[in-house]
Amino acid sequence: MTRWVRQFAWMAYDGFVIAFTVLLAYGLRFDFVWDNPYLKYSPLAILLCLGVFWGTYSFAHLYKKMWRYASIHELLTLAVATTLSLPVLYIFSHVVHTMAGSVVIPRSIFLIAYPFVLMGVGGGRLLRRIIPDVVRDASSNEAERVLIVGAGQAGAMVAKELRAHPDGKRIPIAFADDDPQKLGMEVLGLRVLGNRHSIPDLVREYRIDEIIIAIPSAPRREIQDIISVCRHCEAKLRILPDLKDILSGNSVIRMIRDVNLEDLLRREPVDLDLESIARSLAGKRVLVTGAGGSIGSELCRQLSGFKPERLILLGHGEHSIFTIYRELITSFPDVAVEPCIADVQDRQRIIQVMQNYQPHVVFHAAAHKHVPLLESNPSEAVKNNILGTINVADAAHLCGVERFVMISTDKAVNPTNVLGATKRAAEMYVQAMNDQSDTVFTSVRFGNVLGSRGSVVEIFQEQIQRGGPVTVTHPQMTRYFMTLNEAAQLVIQAGVAAQGGEVFLLDMGKPVRIVELAEDLIRLSGYEPGTDIPITFIGIRPGEKLHEEMLTAEEGAHVTKYDRIYVGECGTDVSLTKILNDIEGLKQILEDGEDLETQSVKIKLALQRLVPNYQIYFGEQEARAVETIPQVR
Numbered sequence: 001m002t003r004w005v006r007q008f009a010w011m012a013y014d015g016f017v018i019a020f021t022v023l024l025a026y027g028l029r030f031d032f033v034w035d036n037p038y039l040k041y042s043p044l045a046i047l048l049c050l051g052v053f054w055g056t057y058s059f060a061h062l063y064k065k066m067w068r069y070a071s072i073h074e075l076l077t078l079a080v081a082t083t084l085s086l087p088v089l090y091i092f093s094h095v096v097h098t099m100a101g102s103v104v105i106p107r108s109i110f111l112i113a114y115p116f117v118l119m120g121v122g123g124g125r126l127l128r129r130i131i132p133d134v135v136r137d138a139s140s141n142e143a144e145r146v147l148i149v150g151a152g153q154a155g156a157m158v159a160k161e162l163r164a165h166p167d168g169k170r171i172p173i174a175f176a177d178d179d180p181q182k183l184g185m186e187v188l189g190l191r192v193l194g195n196r197h198s199i200p201d202l203v204r205e206y207r208i209d210e211i212i213i214a215i216p217s218a219p220r221r222e223i224q225d226i227i228s229v230c231r232h233c234e235a236k237l238r239i240l241p242d243l244k245d246i247l248s249g250n251s252v253i254r255m256i257r258d259v260n261l262e263d264l265l266r267r268e269p270v271d272l273d274l275e276s277i278a279r280s281l282a283g284k285r286v287l288v289t290g291a292g293g294s295i296g297s298e299l300c301r302q303l304s305g306f307k308p309e310r311l312i313l314l315g316h317g318e319h320s321i322f323t324i325y326r327e328l329i330t331s332f333p334d335v336a337v338e339p340c341i342a343d344v345q346d347r348q349r350i351i352q353v354m355q356n357y358q359p360h361v362v363f364h365a366a367a368h369k370h371v372p373l374l375e376s377n378p379s380e381a382v383k384n385n386i387l388g389t390i391n392v393a394d395a396a397h398l399c400g401v402e403r404f405v406m407i408s409t410d411k412a413v414n415p416t417n418v419l420g421a422t423k424r425a426a427e428m429y430v431q432a433m434n435d436q437s438d439t440v441f442t443s444v445r446f447g448n449v450l451g452s453r454g455s456v457v458e459i460f461q462e463q464i465q466r467g468g469p470v471t472v473t474h475p476q477m478t479r480y481f482m483t484l485n486e487a488a489q490l491v492i493q494a495g496v497a498a499q500g501g502e503v504f505l506l507d508m509g510k511p512v513r514i515v516e517l518a519e520d521l522i523r524l525s526g527y528e529p530g531t532d533i534p535i536t537f538i539g540i541r542p543g544e545k546l547h548e549e550m551l552t553a554e555e556g557a558h559v560t561k562y563d564r565i566y567v568g569e570c571g572t573d574v575s576l577t578k579i580l581n582d583i584e585g586l587k588q589i590l591e592d593g594e595d596l597e598t599q600s601v602k603i604k605l606a607l608q609r610l611v612p613n614y615q616i617y618f619g620e621q622e623a624r625a626v627e628t629i630p631q632v633r
Helices: 003-029 037-059 072-100 108-138 153-164 196-205 220-230 261-265 274-281 294-304 318-331 347-357 371-376 378-398 418-434 456-465 484-497 514-524 576-591 596-610 620-626
Strands: 144-149 170-176 190-194 210-213 236-239 285-289 310-315 336-341 361-364 403-409 440-446 448-450 470-472 481-483 503-506 535-537 557-559 565-568
Touching: 003 037, 003 108, 037 072, 037 108, 072 108, 144 153, 144 196, 153 170, 170 196, 190 196, 196 220, 210 220, 220 236, 274 484, 285 294, 285 347, 294 310, 294 318, 294 361, 294 484, 310 318, 310 347, 318 336, 336 347, 347 378, 361 378, 361 484, 371 378, 371 418, 378 403, 378 418, 378 576, 378 596, 403 418, 403 484, 418 440, 418 576, 418 596, 440 484, 448 484, 456 470, 456 514, 470 514, 481 484, 484 503, 484 565, 514 535, 576 596, 596 620
Parallel strands: 144 170, 144 210, 170 190, 210 236, 285 310, 285 361, 310 336, 361 403, 403 440, 440 503, 448 481, 470 535
Antiparallel strands: 503 565, 557 565
16 A cells, blocks of 8 residues: 555545544534534534644644554554644634634534544554454464564564565564563563563463564674574574664565574674775785685675775686676676686696786685595695695796785694695795795685585585484584684785785684584574484594694794784794705605505605694505505505
8 A cells, every 4th residue: 555545545534533423422412313403514513623633633744654553652642633633623613603603513512522533543543553463363373473582673673574574474472672671561562571581481482483683783792692592492593684784775574584603603793904905905906816716705705895906816617717707797896807717736827827917916715625535635635735826826926926815724733634734835835935035925824614615514504404414523523613704804904914924813713513513503404403303423534633723832823903813923944945845756756657545645754744743644545555665664
């Protein structure tokens, strides 16, 4: 119903009520004797009442109100407007009597009609407010019953839109709010029944099917506490996004989404030094390797916001590069984006690309990263993670790049797997290059990233969709996690802050037990861990640690002026010459053409010479191959 149609409908309703009550007042005034001479002037009395009441109600904006969501405030406004109409009617009736020379409308008619007008027009609006709720409550056995956490403006918006939504599949039942002054109050006719700690009891008592957290301005810790209370309830848990999304003017209902792991782990937003980043990136040519990957593509999104002169997307997979390229040219039409298909293992191609685009800044995110796969394919880890890094770093040096930032991993600390050893070797080369070049070379270490391709979260979600079981390696295994957005922002900030030769460490928060992560994901999917979806423990896989570290015992860290960014004291005493000699040994092993197991053993031994604290794991077949290698028997 349009606004004008709605206003006309209410005026027509009020007109009927007013006309009827004036006639009723005449009947009461004259004992329902209808041949009274005053009755011939009743049409004049009706017209006078219509004009005054319509005018007063319009002046009070009563015809512009949404009576479906009226509160006591709107009803009080109606009562005041009706009451103020009485003296106006007396004034106009006096004018009529003066003009007619006699009393034609008894003044008592207005006083008698007053309570009936008030009850009629007020009652109609009250019924408009109540009847849809009664109808929906009657059908609430089919609809989902919703508890809204947060009785503020956002919560009221959610309740209002749920009631107005045409499908009626969800019905707001009540609010929960921690403000003691709101307890027992009504918001849009829904009572505030308790605080966050009452939520489990409210879910049981009121048969709640869905909980919506509607506190977009709340601190992260508060949201986490509420989620912690709600996740044990037998109700779906959903959340309203950040305040900036609500202020965009879009439908609040469309913005409500499922609670995800980012909400469980979320921390305060990263406080970026936007001015220094803008100075370093605006108007610059920036190249990102591995731009089609999870980290690389998020880096590209963040970098585009700082308006570089040109953003070069370098990657080996054409589909992933095409996907991020298409996204960026749509989202950032003012940024010149160049897709570039190239393999970091192809040295000549990388140099060619660098010479062509002459980037000022390089973010090197291309890498193989899956621990079990690289344990059985160490040659590919060496080619991509070490030799690929060397190719990109050397090209950056040759082409006069201003800054080179390599993405590393916490698995480079006391490595127990090929991934960690190759990434630590890459760190060492980048540090050594910093002493030989005018380019600022630096590395940034962080742990697991939620939402990255092939992450444990993605694996768990696939297992849950299949009905389980969810496989966890060990009940005590922990890992550090951060979100893609958070990781990309901190990498950019660290890269801008670099003086050269540092290994930056990102504050990953507290380590998370993997089994608890699995349980949270199962609950967020609407199931009960162990009952609906079983969890099985499969044992620690080759090369995996029970707990990851960000620093070795010998390494320390000192703070920077940037929040949640540290500099690790990870300097290497190994010269670039020594590193290059060891890498030449690795290249020779790759070219020798020996059988797979022998080559794998030799690669791991060579990696240990390059990274002395690398703890080698040999598979069963590799262990047999060790016996055939003279220098290790």
